[in-house]
Amino acid sequence: MFEKHGFHGVTVNQIVDKTGTSKGGFYHHFTSKDELLFVIHDAFITYVLEKATIATETFANPTEKLQAIIKVFVKTFDLYKAHISVFYQETIYLKPAYENRIKKKRDQFKQILLNAIREGKEAGEFRDDIPVDITTMAILGMVNWTYKWYQQPGTKTIDEIGSIYVDLILHAVLKADSISGDTYQQLLISSVKQDFHI
Amino acid sequence: MFEKHGFHGVTVNQIVDKTGTSKGGFYHHFTSKDELLFVIHDAFITYVLEKATIATETFANPTEKLQAIIKVFVKTFDLYKAHISVFYQETIYLKPAYENRIKKKRDQFKQILLNAIREGKEAGEFRDDIPVDITTMAILGMVNWTYKWYQQPGTKTIDEIGSIYVDLILHAVLKADSISGDTYQQLLISSVKQDFHI
DNA sequence: GTATACAGACCAACCAGTCGGTCTTTAAAA
DNA sequence: TTTTAAAGACCGACTGGTTGGTCTGTATAC
Numbered sequence: 439m440f441e442k443h444g445f446h447g448v449t450v451n452q453i454v455d456k457t458g459t460s461k462g463g464f465y466h467h468f469t470s471k472d473e474l475l476f477v478i479h480d481a482f483i484t485y486v487l488e489k490a491t492i493a494t495e496t497f498a499n500p501t502e503k504l505q506a507i508i509k510v511f512v513k514t515f516d517l518y519k520a521h522i523s524v525f526y527q528e529t530i531y532l533k534p535a536y537e538n539r540i541k542k543k544r545d546q547f548k549q550i551l552l553n554a555i556r557e558g559k560e561a562g563e564f565r566d567d568i569p570v571d572i573t574t575m576a577i578l579g580m581v582n583w584t585y586k587w588y589q590q591p592g593t594k595t596i597d598e599i600g601s602i603y604v605d606l607i608l609h610a611v612l613k614a615d616s617i618s619g620d621t622y623q624q625l626l627i628s629s630v631k632q633d634f635h636i
Numbered sequence: 637m638f639e640k641h642g643f644h645g646v647t648v649n650q651i652v653d654k655t656g657t658s659k660g661g662f663y664h665h666f667t668s669k670d671e672l673l674f675v676i677h678d679a680f681i682t683y684v685l686e687k688a689t690i691a692t693e694t695f696a697n698p699t700e701k702l703q704a705i706i707k708v709f710v711k712t713f714d715l716y717k718a719h720i721s722v723f724y725q726e727t728i729y730l731k732p733a734y735e736n737r738i739k740k741k742r743d744q745f746k747q748i749l750l751n752a753i754r755e756g757k758e759a760g761e762f763r764d765d766i767p768v769d770i771t772t773m774a775i776l777g778m779v780n781w782t783y784k785w786y787q788q789p790g791t792k793t794i795d796e797i798g799s800i801y802v803d804l805i806l807h808a809v810l811k812a813d814s815i816s817g818d819t820y821q822q823l824l825i826s827s828v829k830q831d832f833h834i
Numbered sequence: 835g836t837a838t839a840c841a842g843a844c845c846a847a848c849c850a851g852t853c854g855g856t857c858t859t860t861a862a863a864a
Numbered sequence: 865t866t867t868t869a870a871a872g873a874c875c876g877a878c879t880g881g882t883t884g885g886t887c888t889g890t891a892t893a894c
Contacts, residue, residue, distance in 0.1 A: 444728045446644035449849060461851080462875045471850065527725065530642045565807075572792065572800045579781020580774045587773055594770065602770045609763075610808040614816055647883060658841045659885080665839090669884065 441523040445475055445531045475528060476536040482521035483543045486514050490550045497627070500558035501612070505604050505627050507551055511581055512600035515588055522585045551578065555611070564611045577607055639721040643673055643729045673726060674734040680719035681741045684712050688748045695825070698756035699810070703802050703825050705749055709779055710798035713786055720783045749776065753809070762809045775805055 439448045439456065450471055454464050468474050493506035515522065532540060552574045558564035581603060588599070608625070609617060616622060637646045637654065648669055652662050666672050691704035713720065730738060750772045756762035779801060786797070806823065807815060814823060 442728070444644075446642075447728065450851080451849075460875045461877095462853090462855095463873070465851070466873060466875095527728065530640070530645065530725065568804070569792075569800060572797060573804065575781065575785055576778045576801060576804055579784070580778040583773065583777020583781060586777070594767075599770060602767060603774060606766070606771065606774055606808040610804040614812070618812055648885080649883075660842065660887090661840045663885070 440475070440478070440528060441520045445471075445524075445528040472531075472533050472536065475524070475532060476540070478521055478524050479529070479532065479536070479540045480543075482514075482518050482525050483540060483547070485518065486511060487543050487547050487550075489514070490547055494550055494554065499563075500554055500561050501563050501608070501625050502627050503554040504551075504558060504607070504611075507554060508577070508581060508604050508607065509597075509600045509627075512584065512596060512603060515584055516590065516596045519585065519588065519590070522582075526582065526585060548574065548578065558611065563613065563616065565613050568611055573611065580607070638673070638676065638726060639718045643669075643722070643726040670729075670731050670734065673722070673730060674738070676719055676722050677727070677730065677734070677738045678741075680712075680716050680723050681738060681745065683716065684709060685741050685745050685748075687712070688745055692748055692752065697761075698752055698759050699761050699806070699823050700825050701752040702749075702756060702805070702809075705752060706775070706779060706802050706805065707795075707798045707825075710782065710794060710801060713782055714788065714794045717783065717786065717788070720780075724780060724783060746772065746776065756809065761811065761814065763811050766809055771809065778805070 439453065450461060450464060453474075454460050468477070489510045490507050493510045494503050497503045497506050529537070529540070552570060555564065555568075555573055555577075556570050559566065559568070559570065584599065588596070590596075594602075604626070608622075612622075612625070616625060637651065648659060648662060651672075652658055666675070687708045688705050691708045692701050695701045695704050727735070727738070750768060753762065753766075753771055753775075754768050757764065757766070757768065782797065786794070788794075792800075802824070806820075810820075810823070814820060
């Protein structure tokens with residue numbers, strides 16, 4: 439409901455009507471409408487942060503790390519599409535105390551991606567002339583924006599979309615000699631490997 | 637104010653206080669608070685649509701077209717940062733009649749970008765294995781997301797950021813042989829050329 | 835003298851949150 | 865095993881503050 443009509447476009451009465459509960463019940467479980475908004479935010483960012491952490495720990499190679507982070511993130515769209523929409527649309531309405539807690543986790547996630555890119559440059563796998571910070575935000579933007587248009591079921595599965603993103607991003611950041619010929623195919627993590635067990 | 641606190645986080649009274657006007661004055665110029673939201677949306681999308689149209693008309697070559705569209709779009713962040721934030725944050729609160737008018741222009745803009753990419757593939761400049769639709773959305777996302785983090789003055793100017801985006805995107809979509817050596821530098825439109833007169 | 839621009843007190847609707855109360859579960863006491 | 869009392873879960877009518885919008889009145893421009 440928040441995804442479609444926005445936090446202020448949905449009343450607590452509508453929520454309890456839809457869920458077949460009551461106002462009393464709602465305020466028994468949540469201290470406020472704002473807390474519900476926080477819970478939605480927290481559920482998503484906690485999940486994706488954990489997945490991304492495992493992704494970086496699973497792979498040693500920066501190129502693989504980068505792929506794994508992107509794949510794992512894009513995959514969440516199937517499960518958390520609504521959460522993600524709320525996460526990016528309604529953050530301004532989070533009360534400061536809640537916002538701080540979310541911001542911390544969001545920054546951690548960003549840092550994971552940023553580290554992978556920094557390591558990729560240091561390892562000589564990525565181009566020297568890409569700025570780490572802007573490239574991080576560019577990738578983040580490309581991937582995050584998916585919430586604006588992705589819908590299930592579409593002409594492409596979320597895994598296919600993830601693979602396309604990886605392809606575009608790798609072509610953007612890898613050194614030219616890594617892309618030519620068979621080398622590139624070897625750099626791609628296989629679909630077996632990518633489903634590293636959580 | 638809408639950028640910082642959201643459409644529902646700002647009351648009409650706050651608006652007229654801030655502008656030193658009155659409620660009567662406000663409702664003399666706007667039929668409703670919703671109309672103000674529409675005007676903000678419309679001002680930005682109309683501007684950027686015109687710029688993008690001129691950009692495509694100015695260049696014949698798809699690679700140049702793509703660059704020009706991105707450059708011209710990113711440049712608007714200096715002027716329209718607040719508008720853009722509202723445009724992407726508060727769209728759900730637009731009344732259907734308003735939303736339809738905005739959607740039309742937004743789709744036109746998307747189409748301009750999509751056409752450039754399609755033409756690039758057809759002309760053999762861009763890689764054959766990039767899907768036009770997803771690539772369009774990827775680029776759109778990368779660029780649009782800027783509103784979430786860009787602030788003036790930052791460590792990089794908006795033109796620098798635009799150039800980085802162009803570099804990343806061209807590496808992502810151009811064929812491998814266009815990137816190696818001096819060829820790539822020749823493909824970049826010069827800063828003189830990019831300020832094609834409007 | 836008519837239309838436009840603006841002012842600000844006022845109002846009706848709406849909505850998050852409250853509060854007294856009921857039903858159900860739990861677990862200790864008899 | 866039965867009784868009982870306390871805690872937890874849930875209900876929904878009600879309220880007080882807020883807010884978009886109105887309306888009457890005034891000043892200025894043409």
